[in-house]
Amino acid sequence: MTLRFGVVGTGAIGREHINRITNKLSGGKIVAVTDVNHESATQTVEAYQLDAVVYPDDKALIADPNVDAVLVTSWGPAHEETVVAAVEAGKYVFCEKPLATTGEGCLRIVEAEMKQGKKLVQVGFMRRYDTGYVQLKQAIDNHVIGQPLMIHAAHRNPQVGENYTTDMAVVDTLVHEIDVLHWLVGDDYKSVQVVFPRKTQFAHDKLHDPQLFIIETQSGIVIDVEVFVNCKYGYDIQCEVIGEEGIAKLPEFPSIVLRKDEKLSAGILNDWKYRFMDAYNIEIQDFIDSVTKKGEPQGPTSWDGYIAAVTSDACVKAQQTGEKELIELQERPDFYSEKKTQTV
Amino acid sequence: MTLRFGVVGTGAIGREHINRITNKLSGGKIVAVTDVNHESATQTVEAYQLDAVVYPDDKALIADPNVDAVLVTSWGPAHEETVVAAVEAGKYVFCEKPLATTGEGCLRIVEAEMKQGKKLVQVGFMRRYDTGYVQLKQAIDNHVIGQPLMIHAAHRNPQVGENYTTDMAVVDTLVHEIDVLHWLVGDDYKSVQVVFPRKTQFAHDKLHDPQLFIIETQSGIVIDVEVFVNCKYGYDIQCEVIGEEGIAKLPEFPSIVLRKDEKLSAGILNDWKYRFMDAYNIEIQDFIDSVTKKGEPQGPTSWDGYIAAVTSDACVKAQQTGEKELIELQERPDFYSEKKTQTV
Amino acid sequence: MTLRFGVVGTGAIGREHINRITNKLSGGKIVAVTDVNHESATQTVEAYQLDAVVYPDDKALIADPNVDAVLVTSWGPAHEETVVAAVEAGKYVFCEKPLATTGEGCLRIVEAEMKQGKKLVQVGFMRRYDTGYVQLKQAIDNHVIGQPLMIHAAHRNPQVGENYTTDMAVVDTLVHEIDVLHWLVGDDYKSVQVVFPRKTQFAHDKLHDPQLFIIETQSGIVIDVEVFVNCKYGYDIQCEVIGEEGIAKLPEFPSIVLRKDEKLSAGILNDWKYRFMDAYNIEIQDFIDSVTKKGEPQGPTSWDGYIAAVTSDACVKAQQTGEKELIELQERPDFYSEKKTQTV
């Protein structure tokens, strides 16, 4: 069985997923496309030589009976409406982050999905499919390092543009740690505090960079995450879990090792795209395989999207108040109860 | 366009490629299958739910007009005949190593292919698609380390079975280094010598293990390859190129890093399958893409298969004589002239 | 010229320094010894075959005209009185941490020393002599990583005894980071906050372990230090300085690298003594050399002892209040103005 996708949003990430499904992965096919910029949709169909209908809007695309799954890669604020409509139509949804821009919006999707009686939605948090994070999770789940007590993490980009503001360090950047870290330790967040170190001279006016987030979980795990988006030297993701009996850390991204000019060196990526390239492929292949073979996606759920939204809000508030802010989630419905590690 | 494969040989590696093409990659489809064990072929079609014809033999399979490309994964000694027949029928061929068991056999394939006027055959030397080797090649081609002068390499397996004999260290094991190292430095081999160190107690009677191969190229690059197939600790591939201006080395296979029990450690693979899993996928996808988009494969050629066969013979002879043996190749036809780095 | 030492306190650390000066280093000699336990002093003279007078107390030892320098390795609360007396007698002093148990006590030493018109006192903060920290300081001072913005540090011991209480994580453990980190970045501390993660099951009742200290400097550098004294896996000191243009990190303690049992591993120390063994030697040799050749010690000063005392007090208070506590230092006298990197 081939999973037939309708794509809502043919910008950069949309086109990448289209290319992925069309030319790299197995079992998926793009059959419909739409974009608020109609020409972008049309050009995409041509560029990738798709056998796909171009629809005027998401509603029409969702209504197409040939569309099994809706790939939502539009502008963030538009996600909620499209996802709710697709879910209400009983379609599967793969939605890039954010699921919705507010916790309430996410809850509306949660409600719509629960009404359908089965999971339909996967949110595009690809890190859970990165082999490094998967190995970390296995080490934790297999009690290799004992009970986790702390996590030291860092999210570094070489630089960002002038329109990247302080809050975007949460919404665009930290959000990936927000999703992957609670999954890693199987715990919910309780509070967050932000400390602003001395600002780098390379950050623009509207951005305080770097920032240090101190997040506590319900069980008392303390997580510190450095977010530094003008670190200059490269794109670098670090994650180290301190357990009662040992410590486990993400591997460096693999690179040949040079001995040259009095230095022993390995390359560090400059571009974030390469860092999680494999994870993106595995993520979408897993969505296709789970939906076609098991009838529902098994990746990050609408509830995970909700957690990310509420936590992001608290983090932004903590940036503004300088105080420890609570992260208050509604009770998790049984519908979204945690299962064992799902990927790989 | 979908590339329609006929598979000759449904043993372990055959089934893996079938699974790969059917469930992981894009653009390929299994439409025909055969095996000397007819039942194996039939079971394979069922197991992978293939929409494929089961043929009594390779001749019939090759004759099927629906078959665009023949995937040769039968017993080594049977390769030559199948490949020649497929080439003569104008079909594309992806052939697992060895292309043929003798240099002469390989030359017959070369001749048949040249008669067809275009490249049809790719040999399954997957290492050229490993990102580590690709990075090494780029470093060399981009003059990062200057002119290569030496290579230190090692090929280690945790253990081998009782029927693994001294010569298989060449034919089954070293052959991968034989292919990838001349590609890496863009040079042909000149001679080989074998030194037998003290034998490990863990090797069976018919196997001298480890072995050290000293290979020289036409331009004077000296390559030492340790082959150690009962090293016990894991599957480990090492390659370090010593250049006039620096040294480049393959990365270790990525693994999370643990601090535990007074040790800082990373995992080493036990099973060779995981080491080149990605390379296998990229290799077959590249075959599909090149054939369908460019009309010919761009991976290791029949001539590379010939080089591997002649070099393997010299290595086995050197094992027996203890002397430096010449590696005498026919002149490379223009048809197979080297181009720039082709993969990734 | 030989520097003649009188040693006050012949416990473990006292004996180690005696052995060091007598059998490993050049230019020093033990000529006098005292201890509140007279027998310990006598036994030490015998055990190390010293040609040294045993005095009944520190006053008598200090009064010996043969004593050039007093090595203070007694019980912490006794340090202040001995150091003040030695300084007032114009003797050089090498004093193990703490210089005094209170900021006020340290200031009394500072005053006594300033009255003498030259530096006489060095405090035993050996990390400044560790080649790793020295390299870090050089990288910072040479602008290799640009302006420091953050430091991530960790101080981990495999386990501690039952009488190790929560405050000792500051006074016995963190105090080394307190000294070395302000020296590293050439800045003074401003505030500290403590976060208590979930407690490890391996900590005794009176100890909350691990702890996370968030320290800010006057210029806004944010330092997080994990103190984890029952980490089980080994003795491990980590320090990573995040700068505007790059990051510099302490090396791992050197160890041979093993490939064994599917692991690539290096050893981690279990015992803290080996970690800074070389630093202890270099520290005392530097004290001897500086005093004999330049007329004053050039290592950590009385003022550094004062900084450590005041900062430790604030850290202990922050443990108790859970709030951000200010670190309020008196103005640094010109007498103790910072010079360039002094060691190596």
Place this chain on the structure above:
Amino acid sequence: MTLRFGVVGTGAIGREHINRITNKLSGGKIVAVTDVNHESATQTVEAYQLDAVVYPDDKALIADPNVDAVLVTSWGPAHEETVVAAVEAGKYVFCEKPLATTGEGCLRIVEAEMKQGKKLVQVGFMRRYDTGYVQLKQAIDNHVIGQPLMIHAAHRNPQVGENYTTDMAVVDTLVHEIDVLHWLVGDDYKSVQVVFPRKTQFAHDKLHDPQLFIIETQSGIVIDVEVFVNCKYGYDIQCEVIGEEGIAKLPEFPSIVLRKDEKLSAGILNDWKYRFMDAYNIEIQDFIDSVTKKGEPQGPTSWDGYIAAVTSDACVKAQQTGEKELIELQERPDFYSEKKTQTV
């Protein structure tokens, strides 16, 4: 007891040892000095403010009853005569490599020493005192990696001067591996073969660089040593022992780790002096301690000097013949029987 040294040869290495004994180590004192260049000797005494007699020649120096030990740091060809004379006078000797320039010369020293009835001579092979090599030896002796089967080693210098000829790659460079490797595995050498790779453009006319030495031991361990003295990138010593149950490798020289400019890097030394600085110190301190406390040195013996000389000769012959050359040693006298690991 202080060990009183007479120094024969006040060139660079002589002065370094004088400085070491005078200003860094414990228990030694320079009391006499001589050099063929009398002025050099006189200047050295002044420069290091030694309380030492300047003698016209080695004979006179040896005859001084105040001289307990003779430190031989003269020109290599002069070593034998001085060492024999010192030994016959019953003096202890620390002799820099070579002990003598020929095997026969070394045997004359061996005979003279055996006549004295106890070990008097230590040869300056400092690598045995390097903590990395010591850890390797412990790993081997403790059966951590099982029976050694192979060693892969490399000795790389950034560059050498114009008067460095092909044979000096043995006599000046490889000689350190020659000494340390047989000590490491507790075995004697049997044969050596040299392979010359393509020559680097950075080597002068009289030098073939790099070179690959293949050495076999009596028990069949195969050792390959790359000697590359114009490698440009730094001074780099590599040694990896392949055992039946695992592999152990020297650590890299410790360095802070940088993340900068898309590179993760650690420094590589340029100057060989820093690489074994600690080993030199430990070596001389061990000589002083062993002689004064145990009555004889416990480092590399005259017999080790003999092994180095005979093996060097065979290596130079193998450079010239291109053949496998035998390394034929006389039978080891019981006087020089191997004991357990002696250092550290």
